[in-house]
Amino acid sequence: xxxxxxxxxxxxxxxxxxxxxxxxxxxxxxxxxxxxxxxxxxxxxxxxxxxxxxxxxxxxxxxxxxxxxxxxxxxxxxxxxxxxxxxxxxxxxxxxxxxxxxxxxxxxxxxxxxxxxxxxxxxxxxxxxxxxxxxxxxxxxxxxxxxxxxxxxxxxxxxxxxxxxxxxxxxxxxxxxxxxxxxxxxxxxxxxxxxxxxxxxxxxxxxxxxxxxxxxxxxxxxxxxxxxxxxxxxxxxxxxxxxxxxxxxxxxxxxxxxxxxxxxxxxxxxxxxxxxxxxxxxxxxxxxxxxxxxxxxxxxxxxxxxxxxxxxxxxxxxxxxxxxxxxxxxxxxxxxxxxxxxxxxxxxxxxxxxxxxxxxxxxxxxxxxxxxxxxxxxxxxxxxxxxxxxxxxxxxxxxxxxxxxxxxxxxxxxxxxxxxxxxxxxxxxxxxxxxxxxxxxxxx
Amino acid sequence: xxxxxxxxxxxxxxxxxxxxxxxxxxxxxxxxxxxxxxxxxxxxxxxxxxxxxxxxxxxxxxxxxxxxxxxxxxxxxxxxxxxxxxxxxxxxxxxxxxxxxxxxxxxxxxxxxxxxxxxxxxxxxxxxxxxxxxxxxxxxxxxxxxxxxxxxxxxxxxxxxxxxxxxxxxxxxxxxxxxxxxxxxxxxxxxxxxxxxxxxxxxxxxxxxxxxxxxxxxxxxxxxxxxxxxxxxxxxxxxxxxxxxxxxxxxxxxxxxxxxxxxxxxxxxxxxxxxxxxxxxxxxxxxxxxxxxxxxxxxxxxxxxxxxxxxxxxxxxxxxxxxxxxxxxxxxxxxxxxxxxxxxxxxxxxxxxxxxxxxxxxxxxxxxxxxxxxxxxxxxxxxxxxxxxxxxxxxxxxxxxxxxxxxxxxxxxxxxxxxxxxxxxxxxxxxxxxxxxxxxxxxx
Numbered sequence: 001x002x003x004x005x006x007x008x009x010x011x012x013x014x015x016x017x018x019x020x021x022x023x024x025x026x027x028x029x030x031x032x033x034x035x036x037x038x039x040x041x042x043x044x045x046x047x048x049x050x051x052x053x054x055x056x057x058x059x060x061x062x063x064x065x066x067x068x069x070x071x072x073x074x075x076x077x078x079x080x081x082x083x084x085x086x087x088x089x090x091x092x093x094x095x096x097x098x099x100x101x102x103x104x105x106x107x108x109x110x111x112x113x114x115x116x117x118x119x120x121x122x123x124x125x126x127x128x129x130x131x132x133x134x135x136x137x138x139x140x141x142x143x144x145x146x147x148x149x150x151x152x153x154x155x156x157x158x159x160x161x162x163x164x165x166x167x168x169x170x171x172x173x174x175x176x177x178x179x180x181x182x183x184x185x186x187x188x189x190x191x192x193x194x195x196x197x198x199x200x201x202x203x204x205x206x207x208x209x210x211x212x213x214x215x216x217x218x219x220x221x222x223x224x225x226x227x228x229x230x231x232x233x234x235x236x237x238x239x240x241x242x243x244x245x246x247x248x249x250x251x252x253x254x255x256x257x258x259x260x261x262x263x264x265x266x267x268x269x270x271x272x273x274x275x276x277x278x279x280x281x282x283x284x285x286x287x288x289x290x291x292x293x294x295x296x297x298x299x300x301x302x303x304x305x306x307x308x309x310x311x312x313x314x315x316x317x318x319x320x321x322x323x324x325x326x327x328x329x330x331x332x333x334x335x336x337x338x339x340x341x342x343x344x345x346x347x348x349x350x351x352x353x354x355x356x357x358x359x360x361x362x363x364x365x366x367x368x369x370x371x372x373x374x375x376x377x378x379x380x381x382x383x384x385x386x387x388x389x390x391x392x393x394x395x396x397x398x399x400x401x402x403x404x405x406x407x408x409x410x411x412x413x414x415x416x417x418x419x420x421x422x423x424x425x426x427x428x429x430x431x432x433x434x435x436x437x438x439x440x441x442x443x444x
Numbered sequence: 445x446x447x448x449x450x451x452x453x454x455x456x457x458x459x460x461x462x463x464x465x466x467x468x469x470x471x472x473x474x475x476x477x478x479x480x481x482x483x484x485x486x487x488x489x490x491x492x493x494x495x496x497x498x499x500x501x502x503x504x505x506x507x508x509x510x511x512x513x514x515x516x517x518x519x520x521x522x523x524x525x526x527x528x529x530x531x532x533x534x535x536x537x538x539x540x541x542x543x544x545x546x547x548x549x550x551x552x553x554x555x556x557x558x559x560x561x562x563x564x565x566x567x568x569x570x571x572x573x574x575x576x577x578x579x580x581x582x583x584x585x586x587x588x589x590x591x592x593x594x595x596x597x598x599x600x601x602x603x604x605x606x607x608x609x610x611x612x613x614x615x616x617x618x619x620x621x622x623x624x625x626x627x628x629x630x631x632x633x634x635x636x637x638x639x640x641x642x643x644x645x646x647x648x649x650x651x652x653x654x655x656x657x658x659x660x661x662x663x664x665x666x667x668x669x670x671x672x673x674x675x676x677x678x679x680x681x682x683x684x685x686x687x688x689x690x691x692x693x694x695x696x697x698x699x700x701x702x703x704x705x706x707x708x709x710x711x712x713x714x715x716x717x718x719x720x721x722x723x724x725x726x727x728x729x730x731x732x733x734x735x736x737x738x739x740x741x742x743x744x745x746x747x748x749x750x751x752x753x754x755x756x757x758x759x760x761x762x763x764x765x766x767x768x769x770x771x772x773x774x775x776x777x778x779x780x781x782x783x784x785x786x787x788x789x790x791x792x793x794x795x796x797x798x799x800x801x802x803x804x805x806x807x808x809x810x811x812x813x814x815x816x817x818x819x820x821x822x823x824x825x826x827x828x829x830x831x832x833x834x835x836x837x838x839x840x841x842x843x844x845x846x847x848x849x850x851x852x853x854x855x856x857x858x859x860x861x862x863x864x865x866x867x868x869x870x871x872x873x874x875x876x877x878x879x880x881x882x883x884x885x886x887x888x
Contacts, residue, residue, distance in 0.1 A: 118825045326727035
């Protein structure tokens, strides 16, 4: 007799991204509670299980939800506020003043909520976040039903949320304790960068991360100016400083790593430290091109992120995958250096590894949490289909995602969000943006 | 009394892209027959005109339809057939055999029809095409109601459509005569490339183009190998050969131009010849990065194209714009070299200039043909909006296009295609793809 489960997803092409790259065409999945309890050929799963709810999706692709391994969710509020200028102009004339004058818990909450709406609507089920007032981001993610690994941004100068770095560390520890047993919200310690944090703050951050065994993450080697500055500051390469300080281990995550050279890669690989690649932001800010193939070949696990909406300007991981593959080829003038399949892994299982969540998510396998993205392939721009991997990277866009489950729960069905009032989120952020505009007019 | 016109479009933000970059917020347009007869502030236009049909779009952006200045429409049939390999492997093992065994009038018609569906659904109203059996592409475009400038690909060896280049020239002349008085379909002469066409074929192509005063277009300097081969063949730079042969004038269009150097740019600019940039294809095939800023600064009019679906793998011009801006910045490590506004012009008015259609389309101005794209901005990923130009380039995707008019006729309303049976187009192309797959299995 067929066993009853909460949700049965049937009839689609199941792209598991497990180690053997198993596909089931057509395939099906049985989800009970928060977990994928079985998956396989459609007829076998349909014979063995019946669903309290059945989602039948012939012609669709069923794949792991995407993992956005680096963003600043609440910066949706600053989406497109300034573009096409020098990094320091952009930061000093727009982003920093806009943040200093406007970031508060309300902005953090509604900006993050809008980001969750956008992410779910484009197939992302897990995100990694660094920003200000992350309690609000945690609450928004929890309400949205999104999985996340987040942390309060720490630096030497005051933030809208704390006067001293010590307060920032206390806030972070409080975050860790608040969400310790949460199934969705995970916390990490996030010093902003080596050029904005004193060695003392870095050491205290590391100690906190070690005490709770959570990841330590920071922006690193994003562009040439930074690399040069750090070499001046430390009198040695930044990765050398990190290694000697005992910062590098499997819980260390570097965002960007654009300037990583052979020696940096060896040091990271030796310590099992991870990197998140953000190609669209790197391109838009003209930061350079991260050596993704060299890092992967060198043994580093590399995830993929969109970065924040002020430097992208969206959170669409499908577009980010397309760019990752194309930029990788273009930069090395070699179309074979990075394949669609590799990029898809960066955006799913490898991203989950970077965040230390690969025991839970990143692939479709029995026993994993049910973070699932279903894509409607019955559209002109997705026709015909010779190869699923090719389509997922080079052709599908976020708007093609039809239905999303996170931790076994439906958060979007047929493009209707079930956990977020998207009209309210848009209304709130539009009101915030009006205030932001006004604050900038008064300031310049 | 208000004058009655066919279509009144009201309430949206009108982005005209005229020389002064005029915007009307909110604005409106009056369309009568095939022409924009007036546009301006919403209240003024609404007072002066009433529409037999009124399209009221508060919160939306109303902009000129996009101009895809280089593609191979029917290659939708080969979308994603092979990726991530060396150019010559890709061509010789997949594309050329797939074409030789499968391209026939049916493939050309339905592949082009599917391309028209995809293009309209992503806001493109004009396309420039080079492929085989272009009578079929012309028929499909005509049925779809799309504006185009197309030509039969010519080369020294036999094509599925002709045994000799002379037959190809006859076919092209017949195309020109067939569509001479058509309001939508325009014909050009298209020798494939300097490495596939003898000087005699090039000369005969130029003579034909001159006889009918139509553009002459070809692939040029797409990658280093080609540039080197041509220098060997001619004993001089390719642009020098073209100049001395009298090929270069304002009706000459080069696709790609990746390897254009300072001298090539000077030669092109001196003759008023045009270039089409195809960044996503260039990246995916690892061809290099075209010197877009240098070409524009040197005085060349540069349009934007997606290239065919085998090397992109879609026809979304919004994505192409995003990539154009980001790649331009990344390649020169300078975020100021190319702005959103510049890119938007490349995809609209400059593209129209490249194709010699700027008297008709490319901007929203009274007297121009009504080729109009309306974008629904009421979505999480497009919220908030500080600047229309930024959003159109960095955030909007093809799927956000809601309604499209071409030559005054509604071809899509609320994402429903009005001139194409999209289900039939998909069904036909899927059947063709089955045959393509089989033909490749038998061959390798």
